[in-house]
Each structure stands twice: as structure tokens, then as C-alpha cells.
Amino acid sequence: MPTQTAPLAGATYPAPLRSASSTAVPTPGHNGAHASLVQSMQLMGTAIVYPRNTEIFGENEPADYLYRVVTGSVRTYKILSDGRRQIGGFYLTGDIFGLEFADRHMLSAEAITEAKVLAVKRRAINALAGRDPAVAHEVFTLTGRELKRVQERMLLLVKSAQERVAGFLLEMAARTVAGNAVELPMSRQDIADYLGLTIETVSRALSGLEDAAAIEVPTARRIVLCNRSALVRMNG
């Protein structure tokens, strides 16, 4: 089914959020908005280090925890019936993941690089949200941002290969502190599975952007955005 709208703006919800359904990805990067949630997770949470490419949780497992990336990076994904892998999202330092409307994960999560992850019992956060409206509000903000992200992703998926890659780079750049250089933690295969393309097409799109002088690719994982407006233009 379709597409886009969510709860009510300007509402106050003293609501039960019991086992609704579905999932959403939290907003990475801008964490200033989640001060109390992040802070609380810090206190309640357990930090675990996952080596590269190891599973953090699997599809259909009970969603008992909420996670926050302390260091490293994480991907969520789903294996489709035809064997393809669709990546749900990338989570960088500071990002929160594992948010679910349902009581089971709809996606699996893996460490892309070695990742230190803070895991907090969902129940604990729920209890906290019950006591602290600010925390509850943060959870909603996360949900809202996630919806927006998924929508933007949908818009990305109807574009051409080069537009998708350009959009991806802009997205990663926006999530990364650095000036114009983006350090990609994920492989070309990860990017391809995120954008619904093949690695060859991703590689060619990057080469094309390089030829167009929009980016530089000193190493495969490091990309310099030389001409952001060109990227924006390509992004659609």
C-alpha cells in the first residue's frame, strides 16, 4: 500500500502504544533533539561491541531492546524471497535504531564496521516515557522523522541510477560532520542494496559523477563533494 501521513500535528497523546504494527528508522545525526532520551539510554543501557558483519538482531526476533550506536555503523536489512537483499537503513554514531511498532523486528541488523552499541530494554524506555513527557515526545519525533525519511527514500527509488547515487551522497554528507568529504563505512554492495541497484551501476554512477567533476573518489570509501549544487541538481 501507499504512503504518507501520520499522527496528528499539535496533539497531546496520553496514549497506549501497544503492539501496533510496523517499523521505522530513527533519525541519525541530529541528536540534540533527543537529549533526555539519549541521556537516559546512557544510564540504563548496556554497551556491547559487535565485530564487523555480525548480527545484532534478526528478523522476527522479539523487539525487546532499543539501540543506540555509540561508535561504528550498522545496517538493517531484509532478504527478499528472490534472494535479493534490501537494506532498510544505515545507522551511524549517535543514531538510534531498533524502533518498532510491532513486538518483533521486521528487519535484521548487522554491524557494518565494528560497532559499539548501547542496548536498552524497551520496557525501561516505555516506563520512562510514561513518567517523562519529554522522553515520550522524543520517541514521537523519532517516529515522525523516520516516516519522513522513508518517504524521501521512496522518492529516491523512482529516480535514475545517477540521481539515486547523488541523493545518497547528499544524504550521507548531511549526516556526517566533515566539510565536503564523506567517509563511507559501507561497501558498494551495501549501497547498491540500499538504492535498489547493482554494484556495477553504483560504481559507474560514481565514475560518472567524477567525470562530471561533481565528486572526487580518492579511495573507494572516501568521497569528496566538489560541487554540491551539481549533485543537488542531479538529485532531482
Added chain:
Amino acid sequence: MPTQTAPLAGATYPAPLRSASSTAVPTPGHNGAHASLVQSMQLMGTAIVYPRNTEIFGENEPADYLYRVVTGSVRTYKILSDGRRQIGGFYLTGDIFGLEFADRHMLSAEAITEAKVLAVKRRAINALAGRDPAVAHEVFTLTGRELKRVQERMLLLVKSAQERVAGFLLEMAARTVAGNAVELPMSRQDIADYLGLTIETVSRALSGLEDAAAIEVPTARRIVLCNRSALVRMNG
């Protein structure tokens, strides 16, 4: 950005839901779950009839109302910078639309066929949700379903044309009461803009499915699903 998870399962949120961000499409069809919300909307709402192809609300307008389709059908959409139109969702009788996390609509809405629409002040619903936890819960359920739908839509968008069309037909069939016949209120152009394809490709995919004896197309708008398992197989 990416993708999928949302609020916390099994939580109780006495939360402020003020101007978060983003949008989501409510779940059409199965309305049994929203008894009290629907009922309340019935009492509070104003019914308006929109002729075919007229605007119900526009992108960036204040999202002051929540809508429910009484009769007819509605589409939400967004015009992309390159002129293409991306359809956000289709809303059939009983469906609720106009849900937003933000205080302005991210999409425009139009009547596909003449549509009788119930419009209810958002504030009124918020107030009701504040008093009635069941209503608040319904709003969350809608949000959760919407997230799930957007995710499924994302999965659809990375597939082949024929898979997308097959998936679309299954979706519409699931939302329609009728046995195996689906009466499509929308044009091929609407379908194409929903699936990120051209009308020609949609038409050819339908012809292909017809050749494969998976469907019959007595008239352009009426489709009979002869072999559902074939469609499911194609759907991925």
C-alpha cells in the same frame, strides 16, 4: 534516509505529539479496528462532496483537518521538481487520510472519482484522543500501519515492472470487498505514477499478466484475478 522502525511496542505514551515531522498514509479497508475514531469522526465531521479531479487540500497547506472517505476515492500526490507526479497513496471508501506529523500537508489530495469526504478538525480529534485512550491508540495503530505500508511500497519499488503491477493488483484486491474482481477507480496514469512507471509499461505489464492467464481485463478499469498464486509468485 533509510527506513524502518517506529515507536515502542507495548508502550504507554502520555506524550505530547507536537509538530513532529512527516506524513503517513492511514490504513484503508479494514476499519473494524477504528471503531471509536470512525464513530467520533462521524459525529464531529462535516461531509463535503468533491467532484472528480478537484483538490481536497494542497501541499504546504495547514493540516488542520483529518479526512475520511465516505464514498468515492482519493489520491494524494506530489509534483517533483522535474515535473513528474509521484502518487503517495490511494484512499477508498472508509479510508482515513490527511494524517500528518507536521502541521502542514506534505502532499496534495484530489478526488479521483466524485468523492464524499468527511472532514474533522484535527484539534477536535486531538482533544478526543486526550480524553479517550482508545482513540489515541487508534491513531497510533493507523500510524503503525502506515509505516508498514510505506515499507512495503519501498519493497515494491525495487522490483520489475511486472512485479510492481502484480503487487499493486494484489494490494487493491486485498482492499476491496469483491471476490476476484477489482474495480479500479484510478487511471493508468495514476497507477503509473504510483508505481514509478510509465502508462505504457503498466499497460504492457497488464497485457503480459493477461497472456500469462493470471488476470482478465474485461474493461480497462475492471480486472479479474484468475490466478492469485501466479500473481503472488510474480510479486516476489
Added chain:
DNA sequence: CGATGCGTTGATAACTTTCAAATTTAGTGG
């Protein structure tokens, strides 16, 4: 130094779009 994995590049095939035209359907006016 030879494996092994990852990324790039090339050639070809498959798929989708684009452009064009034929066909059907719907709406209007007589």
C-alpha cells in the same frame, strides 16, 4: 608472493522509456 575480496571497467543482453500510431472508451451535442 600468491590468495582473496572488493571495486572498476567493458561488452552484451534484458528491460523500460520514448515516440508514434491504432484502438477503444467516454463525454457532448444534436
Added chain:
DNA sequence: CCACTAAATTTGAAAGTTATCAACGCATCG
């Protein structure tokens, strides 16, 4: 109610894009 015009849909052929298959380069690591 019929005829006619306009719009929508289908179909065909050619062009463009992306996937697939294959080879090559480059780095890391035993």
C-alpha cells in the same frame, strides 16, 4: 438515442538505461 469529438488505453518500433556476465586492477592478509 446516435453521432461525433476528445480522452484514455493499447500496441509497435526504436532509443536509452540498467543488469548480467566477464575480465582486470588493487588492496589486504596469510
